Amino acid sequence: MIKKIKIAKALNTYLPSMLLTVLLVFTTNSVLAEETTVDEVETEVNCLGCHQETQETPIHAIWQTPHGKVFGKSNQTCVACHGPSLEHGKVPRDNSPSLSFGPKWPSKFNEQSAVCLDCHEKGNQLMWLSGVHNDEELSCLSCHNIHDRIDDVLVRLEQSETCFTCHKSVQASAHMPSSHPILEGKTTCVDCHNPHGNISEHSLNEPTVNDTCFSCHAEKRGPFLFEHAPVAEECTICHKPHGSVNASLLKARGPFLCQQCHSAAFHPSVQHDGSGLANTGQGSEFLLGKNCLNCHSQIHGSNHPSGSRLTR
Ligand code: HEC
Ligand code: HEC
Ligand code: HEC
Ligand code: HEC
Ligand code: HEC
Ligand code: HEC
Ligand code: HEC
Ligand code: HEC
Ligand code: HEC
Ligand code: HEC
Incomplete structure (x- = not known):
């Protein structure tokens, strides 16, 4: 658990180190526990020491989300996405965290997604890199709100609002006299599309249009x-x-x-x-x-x- 920080220092670049972080975290917690020493603990950047829960900041809602529960209330949670952030830990106002995502040090769309894909490369996200949204330089954060207790895009009733911010013509269609009950939340975009991309045309959930329709009709x-x-x-x-x-x-x-x-x-x-x-x-x-x-x-x-x- 601590060893990863040393490895991260040695490599001196954050991306591979983050991969390692994730790898080690998932595979070797117990093995490494024996090698942990007090000295090493002190070298770890204490995110929570500065980003305190008492502070007027909404980021701590993350403890109520699945991400907050992966590692529990520890710096490790922060490092999993923001990286080891060694320089930031020393002089925070002058140095970005390894990956900030934040407003002060904006990061590139593909760097943002890469971190998420470390853990979410399978399942619905499998085709992300070849999908239209990635081509259009969206990142996972174009739709997801990581620090919010409730990520609106995961709530069926509100999901389409996120999509409508960009897809205005679809929004207009949904208001027409005849429409799928999208505004009512009975059918949603993800009933027919995979927003993370898919091999089918228009990122439909099924290989063809007809198969997609047959899933309900x-x-x-x-x-x-x-x-x-x-x-x-x-x-x-x-x-x-x-x-x-x-x-x-x-x-x-x-x-x-x-x-x-x-x-x-x-x-x-x-x-x-x-x-x-x-x-x-x-x-x-x-x-x-x-x-x-x-x-x-x-x-x-x-x-x-x-x-x-x-x-x-
Ligand atoms: C699952 C990935 C992930 C984890 C874990 C995570 N963050 Fe974040 N963080 C983000 C993303 C993404 C943003 C950009 C804002 C957003 O989408 O919510 C962000 C934004 C921030 C911001 C800037 C907020 C602002 O808008 O000014 C701070 C500060 C921050 N995180 C600190 C932390 C701390 C401290 C931890 C550990 C408790 C942590 N983060 C854990 C992904 C993560
Ligand atoms: C020594 C105190 C300190 C430590 C330790 C620290 N931070 Fe920060 N962090 C700050 C301060 C202060 C800011 C605000 C910087 C500013 O806006 O000028 C900040 C800003 C941020 C931001 C927002 C960046 C942006 O672009 O808006 C993120 C994300 C962040 N920290 C994550 C982390 C993570 C992750 C850790 C642990 C690996 C960490 N911080 C450790 C003090 C600290
Ligand atoms: C350290 C590994 C890890 C990283 C990095 C990570 N996640 Fe997760 N994420 C998880 C785990 C574990 C879960 C909970 C189990 C699940 O739903 O797969 C989860 C759940 C989620 C969920 C579902 C939340 C819910 O309420 O059901 C979303 C959405 C998500 N992650 C998006 C992201 C995004 C976007 C990023 C990048 C900013 C990211 N994740 C980075 C491990 C990670
Ligand atoms: C265009 C908007 C959009 C983008 C961009 C996006 N997602 Fe999602 N994501 C969604 C929606 C909508 C859901 C809910 C899917 C459902 O209910 O079936 C979701 C669900 C998830 C889940 C929950 C489990 C699942 O697969 O249903 C995870 C994990 C996730 N997204 C990760 C990511 C990651 C990682 C990225 C970036 C590589 C990303 N998302 C980019 C819209 C998006
Ligand atoms: C009043 C009833 C009626 C209406 C209205 C009607 N049809 Fe028909 N249609 C029939 C019947 C009965 C046949 C079969 C005739 C037969 O098999 O001898 C037929 C046959 C057809 C055929 C097969 C022709 C062929 O070459 O075998 C087509 C195509 C067709 N209709 C198209 C249409 C279209 C298009 C309309 C509207 C513009 C229409 N029908 C309106 C009763 C109707
Ligand atoms: C009932 C299934 C279904 C639902 C629900 C649905 N779509 Fe579609 N969508 C399709 C099909 C089928 C196509 C291919 C259209 C064609 O070939 O004419 C498509 C095409 C698209 C396209 C590309 C072409 C265009 O019309 O711009 C976008 C973007 C799109 N959908 C977005 C959305 C969004 C956003 C939502 C939710 C608000 C949504 N869709 C809900 C079935 C659906
Ligand atoms: C930040 C803007 C943005 C958001 C938010 C967004 N999209 Fe898109 N989406 C785009 C762009 C840009 C394209 C490519 C141009 C087009 O087809 O309209 C696209 C294309 C698509 C396509 C067409 C794929 C194809 O292969 O033709 C679908 C389907 C789609 N989006 C669904 C969704 C769904 C569902 C959501 C909400 C979960 C969503 N989008 C949210 C920007 C966005
Ligand atoms: C995109 C073109 C297209 C549209 C639109 C279309 N059809 Fe057809 N229809 C066909 C084709 C192709 C056949 C098969 C003709 C054949 O086998 O000779 C057919 C067959 C038929 C037949 C049976 C004819 C026979 O010879 O057995 C009828 C009746 C028919 N259509 C009625 C309609 C009606 C009514 C509509 C409007 C609701 C309609 N079609 C719309 C292309 C179309
Ligand atoms: C997730 C399930 C689902 C999928 C997938 C789906 N539909 Fe629907 N469809 C519905 C529901 C729900 C209604 C509304 C039924 C009602 O109001 O009684 C509906 C209604 C309709 C209607 C009648 C609309 C009206 O105004 O009367 C048509 C036509 C239709 N769908 C065509 C399609 C087509 C074409 C596809 C494939 C592109 C498709 N559907 C995919 C669930 C679905
Ligand atoms: C040739 C044109 C045509 C094609 C292609 C077509 N439909 Fe339809 N569909 C219609 C017409 C016309 C109506 C209106 C029927 C009425 O008013 O009785 C309709 C009505 C519907 C309805 C609502 C009423 C009902 O019958 O349940 C659904 C759902 C539907 N279609 C689904 C589909 C699906 C799924 C497909 C593809 C497998 C499809 N349609 C292909 C012409 C078509």
Whole structure:
């Protein structure tokens, strides 16, 4: 536990030493305990001696978070992220901690994330380095608040607020007449996306758009006796996942949605504009109620023996 400080001094650069810190902390606490001497204890920078809990500073809320519990109330907690900070410990006003993150000595986005990735390189964070947010020079701290007792981005109801600070167009969509219940907190961004990056397009949680949708709308998966080709291809051909002015998150309303592809189909190959509806008998029954769905109700696919036209 103390040995790491000596090693850190010897290496004289903080990054590798922090890796070691983490490594040693997790693997060799008990082994090293025997080698600890009083002298060595005194060489350790006493963060908590200066950054006291009595001080008017909010940083001590960290003890109520998982990070505060990893090492307990000790300097080791601080060192795990801020590094050994030897010079800072001697003349704090002139020297940055090894990694400050703070307002006085701003640090680079990739240096910030590197520290976190020492411990969080797996799981959801596995693809961070190849993800869009890393490409855009965001760091873990663009979303996470480490010293706060409650990290807002982990609270389902408030999570999207963090995302909305940058993703204004998504925010606008979420307010449209038809939308996923994002504002209500029933679905959140992370139900569909991994904000830490993923190999799939748009960092979706599943390999494809459709698989992502099926995770909640399983009934749309089929298999169907009669598939509707665009449905099997991609839900976003017709739907806007974040929100739409049209009902059911549709990209276009009524017959226009269908006529993007079916204008020259079985029905008269003219735009159905409704002009023939009044007593003229010009085939506009296909537009009754302005909607192809009046008859083709099984738009996502049919399992009815005679459902080939998606009418039942
Ligand atoms: C899990 C990583 C981590 C640990 C552990 C940690 N910090 Fe921090 N610290 C940060 C980050 C990140 C920031 C930047 C502000 C933020 O995101 O909360 C920060 C900011 C600070 C600041 C500047 C606050 C400001 O805004 O002026 C101080 C001072 C500080 N930490 C001291 C400490 C001390 C003392 C400890 C040990 C009790 C400690 N930190 C433990 C990551 C950590
Ligand atoms: C001798 C007292 C002292 C010790 C020991 C000390 N600090 Fe500080 N620290 C300060 C003071 C004073 C400041 C404010 C510097 C300023 O704003 O000019 C500060 C500022 C900071 C900041 C904010 C930097 C920023 O960019 O705003 C962080 C982070 C920090 N200390 C972490 C640590 C860590 C981690 C340790 C232990 C490894 C530590 N400190 C040990 C006195 C100390
Ligand atoms: C010394 C190793 C270590 C370092 C460095 C570290 N973490 Fe952690 N972190 C942990 C452990 C252990 C947990 C609790 C177990 C878990 O959830 O995986 C945790 C939990 C978390 C959580 C979940 C908190 C919660 O309330 O559930 C977040 C978010 C997180 N860390 C982000 C960060 C960020 C951002 C950084 C860099 C500023 C960082 N961590 C640095 C070890 C570390
Ligand atoms: C774009 C915002 C954003 C960024 C940037 C970000 N996170 Fe997160 N992080 C989140 C959200 C949102 C959650 C909650 C995920 C959930 O509930 O499934 C989360 C959850 C976590 C957790 C909790 C366990 C888990 O995986 O769900 C850890 C640990 C974590 N993040 C670490 C990191 C680290 C390390 C970085 C930097 C490499 C980072 N995060 C960058 C948004 C972000
Ligand atoms: C129901 C699933 C779902 C939810 C919830 C969701 N998204 Fe998406 N998101 C998608 C899909 C699918 C795409 C791909 C869009 C396409 O191909 O038209 C996408 C694309 C994106 C894009 C890139 C393209 C664009 O539209 O700018 C961003 C950024 C984005 N989402 C952010 C968010 C944020 C932020 C939230 C939370 C407020 C969120 N998403 C919630 C499914 C979702
Ligand atoms: C600090 C600003 C910022 C924050 C906060 C932020 N993002 Fe982003 N995000 C970006 C930028 C910049 C891009 C790249 C340009 C774009 O696609 O809009 C991006 C891209 C994305 C993409 C598209 C990925 C792709 O491959 O097309 C998704 C999805 C996304 N963000 C989701 C989220 C989610 C979810 C959150 C909240 C947990 C979030 N973002 C928070 C800045 C941010
Ligand atoms: C996390 C679960 C979840 C995922 C993933 C999901 N949805 Fe939803 N979806 C919902 C919920 C919840 C509703 C609202 C249901 C309600 O209000 O009865 C909904 C509603 C809808 C609606 C109807 C909206 C309306 O205004 O009536 C459509 C269309 C839809 N989703 C399409 C999609 C598509 C396309 C995808 C994939 C990009 C997707 N969903 C992914 C949970 C999800
Ligand atoms: C060819 C266009 C099209 C495609 C592609 C499509 N949908 Fe739809 N979807 C519609 C239409 C039209 C409605 C409105 C149905 C109504 O009003 O009866 C709808 C309604 C919905 C609804 C809400 C009503 C319900 O039936 O539950 C959900 C959920 C939905 N779609 C999910 C999906 C999913 C998931 C996919 C991808 C597997 C998908 N859609 C692909 C056209 C499409
Ligand atoms: C992106 C293009 C596209 C859109 C939009 C679209 N379809 Fe289709 N639809 C197709 C394709 C491709 C087929 C398969 C044609 C085939 O097998 O010959 C098909 C098949 C059909 C069939 C069955 C025809 C048959 O020969 O079995 C019906 C009925 C149908 N669509 C109705 C609709 C309706 C109603 C809408 C609007 C809600 C719609 N489609 C939207 C592309 C589309
Ligand atoms: C009044 C009911 C009704 C309405 C409204 C309607 N259809 Fe149909 N449609 C049918 C029936 C019935 C068939 C099957 C005819 C047959 O198999 O002989 C069919 C067949 C089709 C086919 C298959 C054509 C083929 O070549 O086999 C397509 C594509 C189609 N409709 C698209 C649409 C579109 C697009 C709209 C809206 C503009 C629409 N339908 C509105 C009843 C309707």
